[in-house]
Amino acid sequence: MKNKILKKILFKIIKLCPFNSVRLFIYRNFFKYTIGTNVFIxxxxxxxxxxxxxxxxxxxxxxxxxxxxxxxxxxxxxxSGNVIMGKASFSIGNNSRIINDHFIDVWNSVEIGNNTWLAGKASQLWTHGSIYTKTGKKDLSIKIGDNIYMASNCSIAPGVTIESLNLIGLGSVVTQSISSSKNIIAGNPAKIIKENIDWRENW
Structure with missing residues (x-):
């Protein structure tokens, strides 16, 4: 939508309106978003x-x-309270959860897989550092695989990829990619502290 004044009016209605059906109508018909069935915004x-x-x-x-x-x-x-901001793409798969008050920087793309949880609150995912990386001259996209559990207050550095089926412990600072599965990852900087653990069965 190019009309900035109309957009401001519509966002004010969205913020004040108590009816989900009205919000969905605005997003579908004015913003032309593709929205499935049984959706609540x-x-x-x-x-x-x-x-x-x-x-x-x-x-x-x-x-x-x-x-x-x-x-x-x-x-x-x-x-509630999640902020996902930037100019690149953001995607999250099926059956996934982002709980409360997380921040996701999308100056480069962020991809979150299926059955993955950003649990608790106050985790941060960053895809840029300096002005150089913010301009898009260097790709620092983040990719978080399927069946990941990320506990509260974690930080993910620019350019990190986390392979599927891992648990990231409370307060971890992940500065390097994790290329293997079935690990418990924790610490600052984060490292693998247990291997061959399926957190869905053993945690």
Whole structure:
């Protein structure tokens, strides 16, 4: 939508309106977002070039999502107070969760897989450091695989990839990519502290 004044008015309605059906109508018909069935969007701002939302998705109140392109898979929830900001793409797969008050920087792209949790609160994912990396001259995208559990207050450095089926412990600072699965990862800087552990069965 190019009309800035109309956009401001619509966002004010979205923030004040108590009816999910009205918010969905605005996002579908004025912003032309693709939104599936049985979707709830709370009093949250989605201001992106292209948004594709699957079925049975929940986005709770007080979220700000302003990435370039946004894709949210089926049965995924984004809880209250999350900020996802930048000019690149953000995607999250099916059956995933982002709990409360996390910050995701999307100056480079961020991809989160299926069945993955950003649990607790106050984790930060960063895709740029200096002005040089913020201009897009260096790709520092983050990729978080399937079946990841990330506990509260973790920090993920620019350019990190985390392979599927890992647990990231409370307060971890992940500065290097993790290329293997079935690990417990913790510390500052984070490292593998236990191997061959399927956190879904043993934690």
């Amino acid at each position: 709370g009093k949250s701002i989605l201001n992106s070039k292209k948004v594709t939302i699957g079925n049975n998705v929940v986005i709770k109140n007080n979220c700000i999502i302003t990435a370039g392109n946004v894709t949210i898979g089926n049965n995924t929830s984004i809880h």
